[in-house]
């Protein structure tokens with residue numbers, strides 16, 4: 025580990041579960057320089073586009089700087105006393121289960137620990153759940169059923185040694201880009217083969233040897249078939265099976281399943297089985313496509329069954345590897361952030377475990393049963409069983425399924441507290457009390473990534489205004505509720521030591537999560553803690569689990585589970601003929617409260633969209649760039665149509681990121697049904713039944729401005745640019761006076777206006793000038809507006825601006841593809857054509873694109889392939 029200069033601090037990226045190390049250098053003026061930490065084992069210096077843009081998200085715009093009660097700024101004393109009083113009074117009147125916390129995988133482990141201790145040990149309810157319920161609860165359930173514990177067996181190093189990597193329901197190239205780059209490096213070095221199993225063709229398919237676009241939710245049938253082939257091929261590892269039970273039951277179930285429900289070509293299925301069976305070193309990476317399913321737990325166990333049957337687990341280069349979406353989803357799992365767990369992998373239903381934790385905490389009231397999981401929790405808010413709710417660092421009004429019902433439930437809740445870094449979220453707008461929390465670069469604590477590595481997140485910027493750390497806010501409420509000594513924490517290091525000590529007690533019950541070797545870290549040791557993979561005990565540090573055949577069920581054996589394919593929600597009503605799949609984009613994170621602040625991240629895909637197959641588009645009369653309305657029994661969402669064979673017929677795909685703040689009509693989770701996995705409680709986000717129809721607006725608009733707009737028409741989507749903002753607009757009412765509408769309906773500046781109009785054709789083009797300088801422009805059309813958006817977003821000071829087209833000497837760069845170097849699609853296509861570029865590396869040499877974080881390399885490869893295909897066809 026290299027020494028750093030005095031002004032450089034090691035920390036961790038706050039976005040995804042890869043858990044990349046970063047080096048932070050404050051500039052002394054509130055800003056930062058962020059680079060990858062070459063010494064961090066997760067990323068060895070690499071960062072993806074989101075991590076590379078972290079410095080652009082630490083400014084104070086949109087920050088919540090003081091507590092707010094009933095819309096009025098106030099001091100901490102009043103706000104926290106109100107929170108403590110209302111929670112205490114509600115509990116006194118209605119019992120402990122009348123209150124709930126809904127927290128987040130964005131919390132640090134120390135924050136999580138205090139929240140969990142307050143709710144489960146002192147309030148006496150288990151009604152604390154986390155948005156990680158939406159992320160990987162099915163993996164937790166699958167791991168526990170198979171291993172007797174929620175343990176990720178392998179490590180990232182396995183990717184360096186594997187000969188075959190199978191990505192199941194994982195667009196690793198976009199959602200865990202640094203791991204994907206690691207896989208690409210291994211492929212380059214040793215020819216690692218890759219199979220992608222995903223209903224959708226994603227960026228991860230570009231380097232795959234085989235893509236299996238299976239029917240939504242049919243993963244269990246595919247892996248059951250693999251298990252039968254493993255058995256038929258004599259590949260069951262008889263020695264390893266002595267460490268397991270259930271092979272016969274699992275095989276019986278597998279044989280009863282019908283692989284044809286996957287809809288896959290039989291040759292492709294055979295090739296998949298052949299590749300898997302002939303390769304000893306196989307890693308199966310699975311993510312949200314497996315977890316976010318009403319059969320998620322069974323999918324996980326179907327995968328684990330194959331690894332257990334062959335003994336391909338916990339050894340170098342082989343095993344199942346779940347990758348989490350959030351930076352500290354794993355920390356939340358370990359510390360008891362889910363409603364059905366105690367801390368340190370102890371079980372809430374186990375009386376001995378409960379007693380041990382109660383004694384350790386000197387807790388007055390421990391719940392004996394699991395609390396409400398996320399979907400049920402918000403239903404309980406809606407029907408009045410939960411009367412006081414505290415939401416911490418998450419935005420359920422956007423991210424929960426049946427989001428409109430969640431919005432209505434929170435709006436009607438008698439008392440809602442929201443802790444966040446901004447008041448500008450759909451959920452924060454409904455809060456009775458808003459508490460200003462410290463943000464990523466201001467927080468101190470630990471996180472655990474997807475391969476069990478605990479890393480320090482270190483504070484390098486002062487918390488602005490009155491913002492405070494979450495553990496500090498929670499502890500203060502605990503003290504004000506009457507538990508002064510239990511919550512008398514002064515530093516996150518104290519909390520970590522207490523947690524590590526508790527893990528030693530858990531280990532005495534035979535639990536695997538044991539970091540008791542860190543329980544005597546002093547303040548200096550905590551501050552200097554290096555990335556450390558658990559367990560950490562006097563005799564062991566890190567490594568893989570289970571290769572020795574030692575599992576955590578009472579008999580020490582693993583379980584192969586009999587699982588059977590179940591269809592996701594059936595398309596029983598003809599008016600809902602599509603399955604809606606939702607997911608993440610390369611350059612955005614969650615509900616964009618941070619990545620949405622970066623103009624270059626926002627330039628990649630600036631508008632919410634729906635991918636629909638060409639045949640389905642034809643059948644429904646949808647043309648490219650039309651607006652479409654997606655509807656289900658739960659709500660509607662309006663999105664821009666992208667017609668593409670990346671999705672199969674009968675399926676559509678939409679990203680999850682847009683909110684009431686950025687595109688109010690496009691909140692996709694308003695449409696998603698809250699169907700949950702019966703074991704994990706995780707909602708199905710990949711297969712809701714929906715209809716898709718053209719959204720026939722009276723008019724369509726595109727606007728750019730040097731300042732934020734405030735549109736109030738039926739459809740709008742606004743995103744930042746380097747010089748201001750751009751917005752897509754559409755409306756249902758006839759408008760005669762566009763100059764007035766520009767001001768009153770879209771929030772464009774009051775300025776000197778040049779207008780070109782053709783009322784008969786419904787066309788209008790307006791340019792707005794201040795002191796002769798262009799500050800905004802508006803283009804209106806009865807059809808989706810056809811102008812060069814990326815060129816116009818530069819607010820070009822040219823006389824023929826209202827043509828909407830770039831002059832020949834100033835070409836339109838097109839949508840940004842490489843966000844590190846701001847290189848657009850048109851620029852790349854022109855270079856491919858004019859310079860005869862043949863490889864991604866050649867594009868890099870010519871334009872720099874793809875040479876920094878590498879996140880765009882799959883898209884560059886795809887663009888290159890389609891350009892060459894087009895050329896060959898001519």
Ligand code: SF4
Pocket residue numbers: 037038039040041042043044067070071072073074075076200201202203
């Ligand atoms: S892969 Fe990207 S988003 Fe994930 S931790 Fe690393 S830099 Fe952050």
